[in-house]
Amino acid sequence: MVNYRFLGNSGLKVSELTYGNWLTHASQVENDAAIATVHKALDLGITSFDTADTYANTAAEVVLGEALKGQRRESLEIFTKVYWPIGPKGPNDHGLSRKHIFEGINGSLKRLGMDYVDLYQAHRYDYETPLEETMQAFADVVRQGKALYIGVSEWTAEQLRAGHALSKELGFQLVSNQPQYSALWRVIEGKVVPTSAELGISQIVWSPLAQGVLTGKYVPGQPLPEGSRATDEKGGSQMISRFMNDEVLSAVQKLKPIAEEAGITMPQLALAWVLHNPNVAAALVGASRPEQLEDTVKASGIQLDDATYDAINDALAPAAVTDPEETYSVSPKARLI
Numbered sequence: 001m002v003n004y005r006f007l008g009n010s011g012l013k014v015s016e017l018t019y020g021n022w023l024t025h026a027s028q029v030e031n032d033a034a035i036a037t038v039h040k041a042l043d044l045g046i047t048s049f050d051t052a053d054t055y056a057n058t059a060a061e062v063v064l065g066e067a068l069k070g071q072r073r074e075s076l077e078i079f080t081k082v083y084w085p086i087g088p089k090g091p092n093d094h095g096l097s098r099k100h101i102f103e104g105i106n107g108s109l110k111r112l113g114m115d116y117v118d119l120y121q122a123h124r125y126d127y128e129t130p131l132e133e134t135m136q137a138f139a140d141v142v143r144q145g146k147a148l149y150i151g152v153s154e155w156t157a158e159q160l161r162a163g164h165a166l167s168k169e170l171g172f173q174l175v176s177n178q179p180q181y182s183a184l185w186r187v188i189e190g191k192v193v194p195t196s197a198e199l200g201i202s203q204i205v206w207s208p209l210a211q212g213v214l215t216g217k218y219v220p221g222q223p224l225p226e227g228s229r230a231t232d233e234k235g236g237s238q239m240i241s242r243f244m245n246d247e248v249l250s251a252v253q254k255l256k257p258i259a260e261e262a263g264i265t266m267p268q269l270a271l272a273w274v275l276h277n278p279n280v281a282a283a284l285v286g287a288s289r290p291e292q293l294e295d296t297v298k299a300s301g302i303q304l305d306d307a308t309y310d311a312i313n314d315a316l317a318p319a320a321v322t323d324p325e326e327t328y329s330v331s332p333k334a335r336l337i
Contacts, residue, residue: 001045002300005281008175009200012118012149014077016275017300018048018204020284021060031063033289038067040290044297048077050178050204050284052123053108054084065112073114079204080108081153081178083123085337094335096126096134105146120147121178125159125331135163139170151176151204154330157195164199174201176281179327181205182214183273183316184243184252190324193279202281205274209285211240213248214270216256220249247319254315262308264298271299273312 004013019041021034038049051064061080068076082104085094092099105120120141126134138150152163155177167174177196179188181203188203196203209215243249259269274283287293304312313320 002047002297006202007119007149007204007281008173008202010149010173010175012077012175014048014204014282015046015300016280016282017046017271017285017297018050018077018079018282019046020050020206020286021064022052022055022206022284022286031066034063035067037287037290037293038064040287040293042071044293045300046293046297047075048079048282050079051112052081052084052121053086053104053111054081054123058086058107058111061108061111065114069113077118078112078114079119079121079151080112080117081121081123082108083126083153089337091337094337096122096129096137098133098137101134101137101141105141109146116145117147119149119151119176121151121153121176122155123153125152125155126335127331127333128335131159131162131166135166135170139167139172142172149173149175151178153178154180154327155192156327157191160192160195160199160201164201174199176202176204178204178206178284180207181274181277181280182208182210183270183312184210184214184248184320186320186322187324187326189277189322192324192327193277197279203277203279204282204284205280206284208274208283209267209270210243213240213243213252214255214266216252216266218244218249219253220246251316251319255312258308258311258315262304264302265295267296268299268302269304269312271296272302272304273309275299275302276304276309 002015002017005016007014049064051061053061082101083096087093094100141147142150150172160177164174179192181188255266255269259266262269271283274280285296
């Protein structure tokens, strides 16, 4: 079964392996398979589920809501997000204006078939909307009972500090940040993690397996595995491209004996590495088939000793990206529409 961790400086516990449906539901995976995989996650002890209105242009929320229909709502932790354009992509269908936030939460709740979400997240930072407007809207969403907690995604250390200060003034908690983080992509360690730890904000990290590269299935000089993300033309191949070079793939192959020595699989090693960071509350995991989750959940509770953790870092040192300046280029400086 899956262990739980507190989310930020709050009383909310989330499963440290949280099911995410970014590149799967209503996109790469047929609905029946997606629903079966969600049910498998529940059977294995995962109770936290992360989605967003923009995933498959709102369809992913619909699939998740259908998959969770009939479950005891109080036993689930449901996360969704707002920011990216959805629907017809009009001039106000983007960003963190009060208008878009309220239309976003109302649409998400309708698609999920729920009265509230546990965590509502700003999917990026909006440079074109005053932060005061954004945080006041989030405060009102919380007061209306449509979300219990507020989080963000891919905010810089300075943005987190400013958002946290406003949330305190407005009477609610900013409890989480959702950045990309893996043993190959470590850019949050320099500034974001220390600031978050100081403020009582946890990380809910996405791509802890570096789009599947840290599973070791991509071997330099070998054909790409059929049906893998690197062969997916719907978006998966584009996302994984930054890791698909010989330097990275060769470094990852050095992890195989480390995993064998630890008695765990490569995916479990990568997830345990992420969860080794005390500021990480949860790692987002997905699956295209129910049986994939059976190996994944075994990563929960694995404690890497210092020697194993250092060996992973040493093996990946030539390929890992650590520059904290990378955190400043994630949110668009202007809306796309």
